[in-house]
Amino acid sequence: MxxxxxxxxxxxxxxxxxxxxxxxxxxxxxxxxxxxxxxxxxxxxxxxxxxxxLGRIPELAGIDHQGDTVRIGAATTHTAVESSVDLARTVPLLARAAPLIGHFQIRNRGTVGGAIAHADPAAEFPAVALALDAQLETVSPRGARTIPAEKFFLGTWSTALADDEILTAVNFPAWRGRTGHAVEELARRHGDFAIAGAVVAVELDGDDRVRRCGIGLLGLGSTPERATAAEQAVTGTAAGEIDPVEVGRAAMSTLQSVPADLHGSADYRRRVGAAMVTRAWQRALREAHDG
CATH class of the missing domain: 3.30.43.10 (Uridine Diphospho-n-acetylenolpyruvylglucosamine Reductase, domain 2)
Structure with missing residues (x-):
């Protein structure tokens, strides 16, 4: 057509x-x-x-440090994120999610702002934005505002953006200290949208207790989801006392409407999602331990 x-x-x-x-x-x-x-x-x-x-507006592209925040222009391409040595150090969860998006040609053209504003629940960057408490900058003829990621995604392909509003940048906190990050997803083929997946960031204190963590889920609802119940269960707990399988189960416990389609039933997606959270948690925790 x-x-x-x-x-x-x-x-x-x-x-x-x-x-x-x-x-x-x-x-x-x-x-x-x-x-x-x-x-x-x-x-x-x-x-x-x-x-x-928006592709010919230079002010919408670029990666910039502002204190403990990394500001990424909405027109910054997936390839720029994937290849940035700076982002691999300051926002590794975003850099590691980028190679899983489509194929090289898609990443050359696709943008951070486009992926997040499109709000596909199976996409990687929206889940990362949720897990890391990203702040989204927007502007319209009425002025500028900042929208927390947790209030941005309203439904499948639906966001808090008004019709005359443009997403201009996404601000990610730069995690420091003993941190670990991991992305796990199951797709039919590399580059396909994930059947289910998880992004995990974790920080340990000096006593090996979980100081904070963020767990984002993709492909498990009408919007990208955040596993707040699992996050709350592990925060403040000694890392060695946490059962990774239980983290995966807790992440699935509060999901309201897991989709079912030709790729799998809702029950199948829940089981896959739990497994992806478990794997991502183990990898992130191992990285945090190793420094």
Whole structure:
């Protein structure tokens, strides 16, 4: 199939992009990397009269340190995240999730902001944003605001962004000290969306107790999920007293609506999800121990 007719706009500044969104209202759609939107347009699962391409706005790309926070411009590509030596050190969970996204050609075009704003519950970056308490910067003709990741994802492909609002950057805290990070997922083929997966970050104190942790889940709900019950169960506990299998079970215990489709039943996804959390927890904890 072919996409329906639309007007293409390529602003060179953020102000121009906002003006176009204000002018065309809900008949306009922001185009980031286009790796999800373009196929949807081609299959006519989505129809818009105007596309506003953000790819030529330099102020939306780049990786920058601001104290203990790493600010990543929304137009920064997956490849830039994957290849960044700095991110591998400061936000390793994000850097390790990047190679699992699609294929090389997709990562060359896809962007951090596009992946998070698309809000696919089986995508890696939304789960990482939740697990690490990311803060999302947005701007609209009414001004700028910051949205916590936990309040950003409302449903499948649905977020707290208004129609005339643009996601401009994502701020991730840089974890320091005795920390470990791991990503585990099960997919039919490399590059496919995960049937179920988990991202885990953990920090140990000097007595080998869990000081804090973040567990994000993908493919296990209508939105990316956070395993808060499992996090609360292990925080403050000596690492050697924690049963990794129980962490996986606790992560599944509060899930409300696990999807079922041709790739697997809800029960199957729960079992896979528990196994992915268990594996990711073991790897992250081992890394935290080893420093």
């Amino acid at each position: 072919k996409a329906s007719r639309f007007a293409y706009h390529a602003p060179s500044t953020l102000a121009e992009a906002l003006a176009l969104l204000a002018e065309h209202g809900d008949s306009a759609k922001v185009l980031a990397g286009g790796q999800s939107l373009i196929p949807m347009l081609a299959m006519r699962l989505a129809v818009f009269d105007h596309l506003v391409d």
